[in-house]
Amino acid sequence: MADRKEKYYITTPIYYVNDVPHIGHSYTTIAADTVARYKRFKNEKVFFLTGTDEHGQKIQKAAKKAHITEKELADRVVQNFKNLWTKLDITNDFFVRTTDDYHIKCVQKSFESILKKGDIYKDEYEGWYCIPCESYYSELDVGKEHLCPDCGRKVDLVKEESYFFRLSNYQDRLLEFYESHPDFVIPNTRYNEIKSFVKSGLKDLSITRTSFDWGIKVPNDEKHVVYVWFDALLNYISAIGCNEKEDFNKIWPADVHFVGKDILRFHAVYWPAFLMALNLPLPKHIVAHGWWTVDGKKMSKSLGNVVNPNEIIEKYPKDAYRYFLLRNVPFGLDGDFSEKEMIARINSELANDLGNLLNRSLTMVDKYSSSVVSKPNIITDKSLSNMSSEIFEKIEKSMQIFRFDEALSYIFEFIRDANKYITVKEPWNLKKNAKNDELQEVLYNIVSSLKFIAGMLVAFMPDTAKEIWKQLGFENSIENYDLKFFTDFYSITTLKVQKGGVIFEKIDEKKKKKSAPKKDSKTEETKKSDKITIDEFFNVDLRAAKILEAEALEKSKKLLKLTIDIGEENPRTLVAGLKEHYSAEEMVGKTIIVVANLKPAKLMGIESNGMLLAAKDGKTVALLSPEKDVKPGSKIG
RNA sequence: GGUGGGGUAGCUCAGCUGGCUAGAGCGCCGGUCUCAUAAGCCGGAGGUCGGGAGUUCAAGUCUCCCCCUCACUACCA
Numbered sequence: 001m002a003d004r005k006e007k008y009y010i011t012t013p014i015y016y017v018n019d020v021p022h023i024g025h026s027y028t029t030i031a032a033d034t035v036a037r038y039k040r041f042k043n044e045k046v047f048f049l050t051g052t053d054e055h056g057q058k059i060q061k062a063a064k065k066a067h068i069t070e071k072e073l074a075d076r077v078v079q080n081f082k083n084l085w086t087k088l089d090i091t092n093d094f095f096v097r098t099t100d101d102y103h104i105k106c107v108q109k110s111f112e113s114i115l116k117k118g119d120i121y122k123d124e125y126e127g128w129y130c131i132p133c134e135s136y137y138s139e140l141d142v143g144k145e146h147l148c149p150d151c152g153r154k155v156d157l158v159k160e161e162s163y164f165f166r167l168s169n170y171q172d173r174l175l176e177f178y179e180s181h182p183d184f185v186i187p188n189t190r191y192n193e194i195k196s197f198v199k200s201g202l203k204d205l206s207i208t209r210t211s212f213d214w215g216i217k218v219p220n221d222e223k224h225v226v227y228v229w230f231d232a233l234l235n236y237i238s239a240i241g242c243n244e245k246e247d248f249n250k251i252w253p254a255d256v257h258f259v260g261k262d263i264l265r266f267h268a269v270y271w272p273a274f275l276m277a278l279n280l281p282l283p284k285h286i287v288a289h290g291w292w293t294v295d296g297k298k299m300s301k302s303l304g305n306v307v308n309p310n311e312i313i314e315k316y317p318k319d320a321y322r323y324f325l326l327r328n329v330p331f332g333l334d335g336d337f338s339e340k341e342m343i344a345r346i347n348s349e350l351a352n353d354l355g356n357l358l359n360r361s362l363t364m365v366d367k368y369s370s371s372v373v374s375k376p377n378i379i380t381d382k383s384l385s386n387m388s389s390e391i392f393e394k395i396e397k398s399m400q401i402f403r404f405d406e407a408l409s410y411i412f413e414f415i416r417d418a419n420k421y422i423t424v425k426e427p428w429n430l431k432k433n434a435k436n437d438e439l440q441e442v443l444y445n446i447v448s449s450l451k452f453i454a455g456m457l458v459a460f461m462p463d464t465a466k467e468i469w470k471q472l473g474f475e476n477s478i479e480n481y482d483l484k485f486f487t488d489f490y491s492i493t494t495l496k497v498q499k500g501g502v503i504f505e506k507i508d509e510k511k512k513k514k515s516a517p518k519k520d521s522k523t524e525e526t527k528k529s530d531k532i533t534i535d536e537f538f539n540v541d542l543r544a545a546k547i548l549e550a551e552a553l554e555k556s557k558k559l560l561k562l563t564i565d566i567g568e569e570n571p572r573t574l575v576a577g578l579k580e581h582y583s584a585e586e587m588v589g590k591t592i593i594v595v596a597n598l599k600p601a602k603l604m605g606i607e608s609n610g611m612l613l614a615a616k617d618g619k620t621v622a623l624l625s626p627e628k629d630v631k632p633g634s635k636i637g
Numbered sequence: 638g639g640u641g642g643g644g645u646a647g648c649u650c651a652g653c654u655g656g657c658u659a660g661a662g663c664g665c666c667g668g669u670c671u672c673a674u675a676a677g678c679c680g681g682a683g684g685u686c687g688g689g690a691g692u693u694c695a696a697g698u699c700u701c702c703c704c705c706u707c708a709c710u711a712c713c714a
Contacts, residue, residue: 192641193709200710261708290708330650334707341649341663348663352676360673367672409662416677423678428671502674576714611714 006250007045010036011257013267014051014096014235017077018058021084022299023292023307023337024260027325031289031404032258033090034326038399038459040091042483047251049239050085051096052078053232055225060214070214074099084309088318089462096239098216098231106238107216107231111163114277119169125162125206128155163208163224170273171202177272177282185268186287186402187332190261194268205229205270233271236283243280254283256402264288287402290334307337317504319461320346326404326460343507350464350504353415354453358468360422361446362499368431368439371473373447374494376440384445385489387417388452392487395456404460411456418449447472447497448489454478455486464503473497542593542613542636544626545572550587562587562612565632576612593624593636 012032015025029050036048054074063073078097085092096103114120128146146155178184178195185191208224209215215225234242236257241248259267267286275282291298294305312321324342327349329335365371379385391414398406422442430439450472458465458478469478473495485491548571549563563571595611613624626634 187642189642189708196640197710265709328649336649344663347674351674356674356676358673360671360677362673364672412662419677422672423670426670426672431672504674506674506676 004249005252007047008036008039009047009240009251009254009256010039010049011236011254012050012092013257013259013263014053014098014232015081016053016056016058017074017081018056018062020077021081021309023294023309023312023325024299025081026084026088026309026321027292027335028258028260028289029085029090030088030322030325031331031402032256033088033092034322034404034459035256035258035399035402036091037462041455041458046093047240048092049094049096049236050090050092051094051235051239052081052098053235054078054097054099055215055231056228057209057212057214060212063214071099087310087313088322094239096235098235100238102242103235103238104216106242107226107234108219109242110234110237110274110278111226111230112219114165114274115163117277119166119277120163120207121166122161122163125160125164127158127160127206129158129211160210161224162206162210163218163221165205165207165230165270165274165277167202167205167270167273170276171198173276174198174202174269174272183285184282185264186285190264190268190288190332194265197265198269202269229266229270230274233266233274236271237280243278253281256285256287257283258287258289261288261290287331289332290329293334293336295338296336316342316346316507317463319464320350320504323350323408323461327408328405330405331402346504347506349412351502351506353412353419354464355502355504357415357419357422357453358450358471358503359499361443361450362471362497364427365443365447365497366499368427369443371499372494372496373444373492374440375490375492376437376444379441379444379490381441381445382489384418384421384449387414388449388489389487392456408460411453411460414449414456415453418446418453421449422446444492447495448492451492452486452489455481467500467503471498471500471503542595544630544632544634544636545592545612546632547587547590547592550585590623591625591630591632593626 010032012029015021019025032048032050036046039046052074054070059070059073063070066073068076074097082095098104111120146157175195175198178191178198182191185194207227207230208218209227210223210225213225215227216231218224218226236254237243237248237252240251243252257267257271264286268288272282292307293299294307297303297305299306309321320342324337324345325335327345328337328341365373391410394410395407398404398410425438425442427439427442427446430436430442450468454465454468454472455478457468465478474481543566545566547562548565550561561573561575563573565571593613595613
């Protein structure tokens with residue numbers, strides 16, 4: 001069975017269509033695309049999958065709000081993703097949608113098969129339901145006081161018939177598997193996290209719902225709809241034939257599932273368990289990457305700093321964007337996106353080091369050798385050739401562990417070597433002194449280096465590689481050449497170069513100004529949709545409150561217990577997460593502003609009645625307080 | 638609180654199983670070539686390698702304690 005596998009199978013997560021594509025989506029997809037291209041470059045057969053997750057309550061809600069059907073909504077958003085992937089030249093072989101027929105059938109079939117086996121069973125799901133949020137939470141989520149983790153309101157205990165997946169049965173097998181496959185989860189710290197999560201115990205998983213119906217119906221029990229992960233994860237097999245078609249075994253198991261760290265658990269715990277239940281082999285690697293911050297800040301809609309890849313690639317070359325994302329962050333860690341840094345890299349690495357190397361080299365070939373280089377009979381200086389083999393080896397190692405940043409740094413190390421070589425050899429002097437043989441060799445070495453560089457870049461910056469290729473004067477496109485043509489440094493016999501334009505323009509900071517108004521208009525948009533009426537505002541009862549006592553809670557990292565006067569008969573107790581910013585002593589006597597009509601919450605065993613207002617700016621937290629003395633209990637508004 | 642990472646030049650980070658005067662890239666300063674996108678190349682700038690103690694002939698590199706930070710988890714916003 002295993003022998004039938006023919007293709008390197010690589011996937012991105014399927015993206016939820018309740019969202020517009022942002023830098024994070026593009027990063028995962030570009031990373032996967034890079035591996036796909038790299039494998040193809042090495043003459044391996046590849047199957048590269050991406051797609052969309054289109055079911056669930058959120059979509060149902062959003063569609064209702066927009067007065068369209070769920071499918072119409074999904075169709076619309078899917079197009080956003082597809083368009084972006086086209087623009088980024090993503091080379092996926094297929095695009096899976098969870099609303100496609102084959103997927104629905106696959107989920108139903110898989111469900112039935114596990115049901116038959118006994119690892120799916122019907123029971124009652126007891127969940128805590130928050131009506132306003134329309135969401136279920138576990139006992140753990142809601143805590144002892146049964147409050148919604150999102151809005152803080154009381155949740156109701158709801159019993160609902162549900163099908164469960166017997167995840168608890170798989171705990172030992174999973175742990176065994178992790179032990180014997182230490183590179184199953186990459187990077188290592190994530191591997192440790194997963195292991196300890198599973199060790200701490202697994203509960204059976206509720207995998208159906210009856211409370212909404214935008215989803216895949218459970219066979220023979222149609223009031224149930226398959227819930228999230230059992231639907232979504234199966235895309236990885238539904239897209240390639242669901243263990244039915246001839247080709248399935250040529251592709252499955254997946255070699256790499258690329259995921260963000262937020263959905264690692266589902267891929268590294270649930271998914272292998274589902275596969276075990278289906279008697280299918282497990283994927284080779286789950287590779288989890290970090291988050292992107294923007295200019296050091298967390299990306300969020302409210303900050304209005306969500307990076308839209310479409311806007312970036314309008315302003316900068318697509319390859320520069322790919323390069324920056326892949327180069328700037330060690331895979332697995334969180335990365336920071338800033339246009340300033342991206343411009344710095346474009347200018348110094350792409351324009352100065354690489355672009356200029358191509359440019360100066362071809363100019364010399366034009367000037368000194370009528371645009372033609374040929375392989376000399378004897379090559380005396382093989383330093384660049386030797387370095388290229390070393391570099392390629394290093395790149396290989398880095399790519400095996402998905403360290404794109406390292407791989408790129410090696411390529412650019414070689415680019416610097418080539419620049420150095422030119423400086424040392426001084427072709428202009430060879431020309432002046434009519435040392436033609438030596439000059440020919442030097443030019444040949446340089447052009448061969450560029451050939452090597454183009455090959456190494458093909459996975460990371462496809463456009464750039466192609467452009468270099470064209471300027472080097474190759475008649476066939478770069479994809480037509482075998483790996484050997486690149487690893488064999490002296491594979492060029494003769495070449496007439498076709499010098500073209502500059503491949504990376506230098507960017508001055510002026511470009512940045514253009515982005516400013518764009519950001520503003522975006523913020524306005526979000527503001528518009530978020531506007532509330534005055535009545536809605538006054539639903540919140542804001543009051544001035546005087547702090548009578550304050551006490552730091554010993555066991556808590558963040559919490560202070562405050563006793564406050566808001567003009568009521570008895571003082572109230574309020575617990576606030578301020579310990580890291582204010583000491584208990586300095587709180588006493590202050591007049592602050594609190595939300596008085598918030599439902600009580602129990603924190604560290606103490607009931608908190610209300611919430612105080614504070615301004616947060618990344619690290620700084622500042623309490624709001626009335627500018628003049630007012631009576632405790634004064635209304636704000 | 639538990640677990641697992643980190644804390645090394647202004648910035649981003651390399652430094653494997655302990656061993657010559659602690660490295661790279663960027664930024665900065667100075668020099669230099671001229672084929673080139675005022676690019677390239679060379680040199681410099683000097684960082685208590687988080688703090689303290691210990692092991693050793695020898696410690697960013699091992700041990701212990703402490704501080705800070707990040708992730709996961711718990712608890713909780």
